Amino acid sequence: xxxxxxxxxxxxxxxxxxxxxxxxxxxxxxxxxEINQNEIKIAVPNIFAKEWLEKKYRGIIISTIRKHHPxxxxxxxxxxxxxxxxxxxxxxxxxxxxxxxNNQSLDLSGSKKTAPAPAQNRGYGESAFYSNxxxxxxxxxxxxxxxxxxxxAACKSVAExxxxxxxxxxxxxxxxxxxTHLLQATGNFIENKHKARVKYIGMERFAxxxxxxxxxxxxxxxxxxxxxxxxLIIDDAQFLSKKEKTQEEFFHVxxxxxxxxxxxxxxxxxxxxxxxxLEDRLRSRFEGGMMADISKPDMETRIAIIEKKxxxxxxxxxxxxxxxxxxxxxxxxxxxxxxxxxxxxxxxLRNAEPSIKGIADLVEDLISSNRQKNxxxxxxxxxxxxxxxxxxxxxxxxxxxxxAIRPRQVAIxxxxxDLSLSFPEIGQSxxxxxxxxxxxxxxxxxKELDSNKILQDQVxxxxxxxxIY
Ligand code: ADP
Ligand code: MG
Numbered sequence: 001x002x003x004x005x006x007x008x009x010x011x012x013x014x015x016x017x018x019x020x021x022x023x024x025x026x027x028x029x030x031x032x033x034e035i036n037q038n039e040i041k042i043a044v045p046n047i048f049a050k051e052w053l054e055k056k057y058r059g060i061i062i063s064t065i066r067k068h069h070p071x072x073x074x075x076x077x078x079x080x081x082x083x084x085x086x087x088x089x090x091x092x093x094x095x096x097x098x099x100x101x102n103n104q105s106l107d108l109s110g111s112k113k114t115a116p117a118p119a120q121n122r123g124y125g126e127s128a129f130y131s132n133x134x135x136x137x138x139x140x141x142x143x144x145x146x147x148x149x150x151x152x153a154a155c156k157s158v159a160e161x162x163x164x165x166x167x168x169x170x171x172x173x174x175x176x177x178x179x180t181h182l183l184q185a186t187g188n189f190i191e192n193k194h195k196a197r198v199k200y201i202g203m204e205r206f207a208x209x210x211x212x213x214x215x216x217x218x219x220x221x222x223x224x225x226x227x228x229x230x231x232l233i234i235d236d237a238q239f240l241s242k243k244e245k246t247q248e249e250f251f252h253v254x255x256x257x258x259x260x261x262x263x264x265x266x267x268x269x270x271x272x273x274x275x276x277x278l279e280d281r282l283r284s285r286f287e288g289g290m291m292a293d294i295s296k297p298d299m300e301t302r303i304a305i306i307e308k309k310x311x312x313x314x315x316x317x318x319x320x321x322x323x324x325x326x327x328x329x330x331x332x333x334x335x336x337x338x339x340x341x342x343x344x345x346x347x348x349l350r351n352a353e354p355s356i357k358g359i360a361d362l363v364e365d366l367i368s369s370n371r372q373k374n375x376x377x378x379x380x381x382x383x384x385x386x387x388x389x390x391x392x393x394x395x396x397x398x399x400x401x402x403x404a405i406r407p408r409q410v411a412i413x414x415x416x417x418d419l420s421l422s423f424p425e426i427g428q429s430x431x432x433x434x435x436x437x438x439x440x441x442x443x444x445x446x447k448e449l450d451s452n453k454i455l456q457d458q459v460x461x462x463x464x465x466x467x468i469y
Contacts, residue, residue: 001068003032010064017060021291022150025166026052033080038073040065043080046165048157050077131191132200137184143308145301148178151292155182155265159189162196162231162263166290168254171267173294174464176334179267180235182294186265187233196230203239207246214245223249227256230263237268237286241276241389251282258285270461273454276389297333302326305333306340315344321359328367331467339363368467375466377415377429383465384411387458398431410459412438413445418463 001009007030015023026049034041042061044050053061054077065072139159144152151171158169171179187198201209213222226232232253240247257264271293272278272286297305303326310317317325329336346362347354378392384407385392394404395411408430415426416438423435423442430438448455 003035006065006068007032009068010061013064014060021293025150025154025290025292026057031080033078038071040072040075042075042077044077045080046157047079048153050079052153053077131187131198133187133191133198134184135188137181137188139185139189141308141312142178142181142185143301143305145297145304147297147301148182148294151182151294154290154292155186158263158265159186159193162190162194163261167258168264168266168286168289170272170286170289170291171265171294172269172271172291174269174296174332174461176332177294177296178333179294183233183235183265183267187231190231194230197228198231198233199226199229200233200235202235203237206234206250207239207243210246210249219249223253226253229257231265232257232262233265235267237266238270238275240278240282247279247282251279254282254285271457274457274461296330299326302330302336305336309337309340310344313344317343317354321354321356324356324359325363329363331368335366335368339366375418377419377421379466380414380418381411381429383462384414387462387465396429396431409441409445410462412441414459414462416442
């Protein structure tokens with residue numbers, strides 16, 4: 001087998017065993033540059049890919065290669081310095097997902113041939129421009145765990161080289177899991193390193209400003225302001241849902257920036273395909289770049305976050321207390337932070353040593369397991385209805401509305417799974433339907449969950465809604 005064929009085969013196998021986002025991020029634009037007796041040298045496009053392939057994917061790469069070349073026992077990665085010669089790249093399937101706008105991209109790197117213009121000439125700085133970035137957010141203060149490492153690495157890479165690798169970058173995940181922190185940190189880094197024009201804005205505010213500008217007959221000025229940016233960071237893009245006019249205007253801003261190789265970074269509480277009524281052209285643009293999700297932090301990451309946060313505030317908690325908090329507050333980082341702030345304020349005021357009992361009393365209302373006990377069928381049904389953008393009554397009242405069928409099935413599954421209701425009880429809570437209807441729907445969802453990634457995401461997001469509130 002020729003090296004490029006071998007690499008194609010290996011990539012094909014790896015693609016099946018890791019997430020699409022990881023595959024796209026770390027394996028695109030890679031190729032085999034040399035096969036020695038026992039070693040394969042892999043050409044990679046950047047230093048991040050090198051680190052990740054060597055550290056994280058070494059095992060899977062070697063074991064996959066060995067199926068075809070049993071004598072290989074090591075790999076090493078080498079930067080290919082932008083040499084994307086297709087003939088020996090041997091990574092066509094991966095190439096197809098890459099957006100190459102190298103030739104259009106801005107020179108934000110401050111390289112010698114084009115020294116960056118002084119800030120004021122770029123309309124950047126004091127009065128002319130308002131980035132809206134909050135300087136308190138940094139990469140240094142962001143704790144990286146398995147729940148967010150991909151999103152973190154993608155943001156770091158974009159921060160180093162905006163407009164080059166992952167454009168747009170789309171970060172999604174539940175509330176309080178660190179999306180805004182990461183976006184803001186990226187913006188701050190780019191502003192400092194590249195002296196670029198960065199703008200951070202929440203989608204809701206973008207929509208409101210747009211409407212104001214339309215009313216004042218200044219829509220054109222509004223758009224012009226945005227298309228002059230080097231980097232646009234849009235937080236909470238789920239607010240595009242049901243806002244047709246905003247979607248249209250945003251699309252034009254997006255296209256203009258994208259065509260000029262400007263970096264766009266977007267966050268949302270759900271993936272593009274789950275944003276109701278999102279225009280296809282926007283969805284495909286969002287999905288066309290790099291997508292990375294952030295999920296809930298695991299126990300170790302929660303411990304690391306607590307340690308980092310108390311250290312930042314010069315506060316001390318013993319290991320037992322840290323473990324107690326990490327074990328009991330697990331829905332999101334914002335809650336964890338809220339608990340820590342409450343503890344710190346209280347104990348600094350009391351000037352006393354925190355005890356485990358004292359802490360437990362203090363954060364009782366924040367303890368995740370307590371709050372889960374308050375989940376009711378009504379809450380689950382409402383969360384499902386909100387997600388699918390229908391009325392809750394469509395789910396629990398008699399009626400045969402077509403658009404309520406899927407939401408009802410999902411609600412049934414969640415009532416069963418999270419509240420352990422019996423099927424007759426579930427039938428009751430969804431409009432006095434027969435228990436066999438509930439059983440059938442539950443079975444159907446369980447079966448589909450196996451292979452339907454969209455459904456898995458939907459269930460995850462809905463659950464996060466009622467688990468948190
Ligand atoms: P989101 O935008 O996803 O709702 P935020 O970025 O606002 O979440 O995060 C909520 C709070 O938790 C912020 O104060 C943020 O600094 C903190 N936080 C979230 N994730 C992390 C992390 N991995 N490391 C440190 N702090 C974090
Ligand atoms: Mg946020």
